[in-house]
Amino acid sequence: MNYQKADLPMKNLRVLMLAFSLHFLVNIQAKAQDQVTQVDSLYSQILQEQRLLHIVFPKNYNPASTDKYEILYCLDDITGFITLEWGMLQWEGFIPKNMILVGITNPKPNGVNMRDRDFTPTKTRENTGGATSFLSFIKKELIPYINKKYNGSNDGNVLYGGSLGGLFVIHAFLNDPDLFTSYIAIDPSLWWNDFLLTQTAAGKLDSNKVLRNTLYIAGREGNAYQEMGVAAMDSVLRRKAPKGLDWTCVAYRNETHYSANFKGFWDGLKFSYGGFYASTGGYATSRKITIKPKGGIVLKNVPFSLTCFNLMANRYLHFTTNGTEPTLSSPTLDGDETRISLVRDSKIIVKSIGVRSAYDKQDSASFVVGDTLKAIAEPKKVKQGGLYYTCYQGTWDSFPDLKKSKPVKQGIADKDFDVNKLATDKNFVCILTGYIKIEQAGYYILEMGGGNDHSRVYVNNQKVLGNHFIREEGEMYLLPLQVGFYPFRIEYFHKRGEAGLVPIYLKAEGKEDLAIPVEMLYSDK
Template sequence: MKAFTIAKVQLLILLLISIIARSQDISPVKDSLFSAILKETRPVNVVLPKNYDPAIQYEVIYCLGDIPDFLNVEWSLLQWEGFIPKNTILVGIPDFVRDGVNMRERDLAPTKTSANTGEANRFLLFFRNELMPYINRQYHAKSGGHTLYGGSMGGLFVMYTFLTAPDLFTSYVAIDPSLWWDNFYLHKLAAEKFAHRDTLNNTLFIAGREGAAYQFMGVAGMDSILKAKAPAGLDWKCVQYSNETHYSTNFKGFWEGLKFSYGGFYASTGGYPTSRKIAIKPDNGIVLRNKPFKLICYNLAADAYLHYTTDGTTPGIYSPRITGEETPITIDKDAKIIVTSMGKRKEYNKSASAFFQVGEVFPAAAMPAGSKPGGLRYKYYEGNWDTIPDFRKLKPGETGIATTDFNLNKTSKKNNYALVQEGYIKISEPGYYIFEMGTGNEHTKVYLNNRLILGVHFKADEGESFMVPLEKGFYPFRINYFHKKNGNDLQPVYLKTEGQEDFPLPAAMLFSGK
C-alpha cells in the first residue's frame, strides 16, 4: 500500500511537471553576440516567460553552462507557486569550444594554473560591459535585481564575481562550487575582501554535498569564513545535501537557491499562492490589556523576512520579527499592527495591517431556557434587494433548524436570497476566539452578543477575521447571509480557538434558542 501511494505521488509530480512545461513556452531563443573583450562570438540562449511583453522590464537569471531542461521546469514551477516573480527571464551562457578545446576553465577560473585557465577577470568584463548591456537592450531587462547561477566551475565563477563585483548582481547561487581551485584561492580572497567591506546588499546561497565532499570542494571552509566575517546586510546560507552527486545537487540547489534569492517574495500558505499577499489574522478584534494574544501569519519563511510594529509606524530592519506561524503580542492600548516583508529587492516588499481595541471579556450567560443543541434557527427569504433588507418587514419563505447537513447554497445562484441564522453559541473554555469568513461572503454580517463583528472590513479576495475574548457560557449569535444574483457561493463562518486549526462552526456548538 505504501509503495503504491509513493508511485501515485511520483506520477502526479511527473504529470504536474508536464502540464507546467506545456503551459510555458520554454524553447530557448538562440542568440549570440560578438565580444570584443573575448575576441569571439559567444552564443547565448534566452528563455522568455509565457506572455512575454516587451513593454515590461524583466529580471534576469544568468545561468553559467547553459540551461538544462530541469532548470526550465523548476523556473516555471517557482513562478507558478509564487516563489519568484513572473517578470524573469533565463539567459544561458554555454561553454565555449575552440578548435575542439572547451574554454570553460579559461573563462571561469580566477587564477592561471595551466594553459587555457585563469581568465575569469576577462570573462567578468564580458558580462559587465557586453553581455548584460546587450540583454538589457534586446530583451528589456531591468538595470538591476539580477541573479547569477552556476555549478561546479560555474559556482567558482559565481563566488569570484560575488567577491570582486558584488553590486553587479543582487543574488548569487553557487552549487557545489569548485572552491578547491588553486589551493583554495577564493578562501584567501574572501577573507581579504570581507576585511575591507562593512556592508553588502546581496543574497548568497551555496550548496554542497554532505560529508568529505563538503570539505574537499572547499564549501566548508567558505562557510566558516562567512560565519566569522560576513558583512552586515548580506543574507547568506550554506547547505549540505545528503545522498546527492556533484551534478544532482543542482536539482535541489537551483530550486532552493532561487527561493532564498527572492526572500520577501514568497508564497503564502493561506490560500493565495500567487497573489503576493501577506496573510495574517486576525485583522481586527478586541484584546485584553497586557494579555498576550497570537498574531497568525501563513506566509512561508515569515520569521526570516517579516517585521512588525504595534504603533502604526512602518517597520524597519530592526523592528521585531514575526516568529513563525504564531507570534505572541501584548498591547496596553488600542494598536494598529503593521507587518512588512523585507527582501533585497525592495520593489517586492509588501505590508498588511491589523487593528485591535483594548477592551473587556464579553460576558456570557447561562444556557437560555428552551435552547437545543444541533444548529441555529434559520429563516430564508427571496427578493430583488441590492443590500441586506430589513427582515422584520419580510415574511420568510422557509424556516427551520440549520443542522449539520444544512446547505447554504441549495437555492439557484441565479436568484437573490438571504438566510438569517440565529440562536446561541456555546463556549466551553475561556480564551481568545477568532471568527472568520472567506470569499463569497462579501455581503454577510455576523453578530455576537448583538455586536457586529464581521461584515465591516471585508476584503473580496481575502475575507475578514475578528478576535474577541470570551468566557465560558452562552452568547447570542446571528448570521445574516446575503447572496446576490450570479454571485459566488456562500461560505460557512469559521472559528479558530487557541491551539487548533480553523474549523467551520460545528452544529454541536450552536443552539437554536426559542
C-alpha cells in the first residue's frame, strides 16, 4: 500500500524529519573528516616575525604529485564554520576539489591586535596602518612559500576576509588585482579613515580598464549597509567597474556583523567559481553541461525550448546558433530554459564561461529545419494500453537480422510489462510495435538513457533514436508532432551482463519528462 504524507501521524513525521536531519549532519561531518589539517609557520622578513598557518588539504591530496592546487587564503584562523563549509562546497561540487585552504592566524603578542595592525591601510592610531606591508608579505613571501611546498598554483587563487579582513580584501583588490583571481569581502569595514578606500576606489579602477576577476562584497541590510561603507562602494563599482570584472554587492537580511560571515563565505565562494558548477555530488571529477535536446527537427521561425542546466545560467552560459564558439559577448541563456528560433539548419553551441578558463565547459546540438511529422487517423481495431511485443533470444554481438528467427515470447506490453524480465541470462531482442497517440500538437522530445546502448526507436518508420547514443548520457531527439496517431516502434537489444534496459521517455514542452505511459500506446494485434 502506498502512503501519502498526509496519512502519517504528525509525531511520526517529526521523527522522520529528525532522522533525516541527523543523517545529513552525520554525513556532512564524515565528509569533513576526509580533510587533513596541518599546522605550519613561516618567518617573514618583511614583518620581522613568525606567522602561524593552519592548512587544510582536500581529500586525496598527494604531496608527491605534480598537480597544481588552487589556494583559498583566509585572513583569519580557519577553525569552525570555514573548514566545514569549505568541505561541503567541495563535496557538492560548487568549487573544485583540487583546492587547499590556508588560514593566516592573528595572534596578539604583547597584547597587540594584529588584525588592526595588518588589515588597515592607513595609520589612524597606534598599531594600525600595516596593510601595505602585509600585502607585500602575502605576495612576496607567503604565496611563493605555499606554491613551492604544497604545489600551489599561481592562478585561480582566492582571498577571503570579513570585517577588517574584508577591508584588507578591498585594499588588496584595488592595489594588486592580479594577485588573486577572486576577492571575497564580508561586511568590510570600509568606514576606516572616513571611507578612504571608497574615496580612492574610482581612481584605482580607472587605472585598470580590463580585469579578469571576481569580486564578492556582502553587507547587512539597513543602516549597516550605509554605515559600513558597502553602499558607497557599490555605487562606485556601478560607475567604474572595469570590463571583465565579475562583481556583486549584496545586502543580507536579519544578520549580524559576525553571522554575515556564515552566509558570505558560502555565497562568496559559489560566486567566485561562477560557471564551474555542474554537480554530480560526492567529489565528482566529471563536470559537464548538457544541452537538451541534443538535436532533432524544428519548424522555421517556430521557437522551441533549449535547456542547459547550470547555476546562474543567465550569467555564465553563453550560446551561438551558427556553430561558432561562444564568447563573453555572445548572448546568455534565459535561465535553465531558453526559447530559440531557427531559419536554417543550425549547430547550437552553449559554453559556460567563468573567470577561470580551465573550468569552461561546452556542449553542442544540431537541428534540421523541416516540417511537422504528419499524423494518421485512428487505425481500425486498435486497442489502448500498450504496444505489441515479440522477444527473441540468441548469442548475437550486434543487432541481428531477425527474418529467420522465431520469437520465444510475445504479447501486449501493458502496465505490468517489464522488458528486463524477458531473459536474465541470455542476449535478447524485444521488438515493440504499434502506435502512439498525440493529444496536443507541439514539440516533443523522445529520449532513452543508459542501458539502451544498442536500442532504436522509430516514428513514422523514421529512426529517431539509435544514431547517436552516448554511454552514460543516452540520446534524445526533438520532433514537431500533430494531433493524432503515429506508427511507433521500439527495438530493444540487451546483452547479457550489461546494464538493464530503461523505458523510452517523452517530454512535451512545458511539462516534465515521463516514461511513455501505456495510455498513449496502442496495438492493432
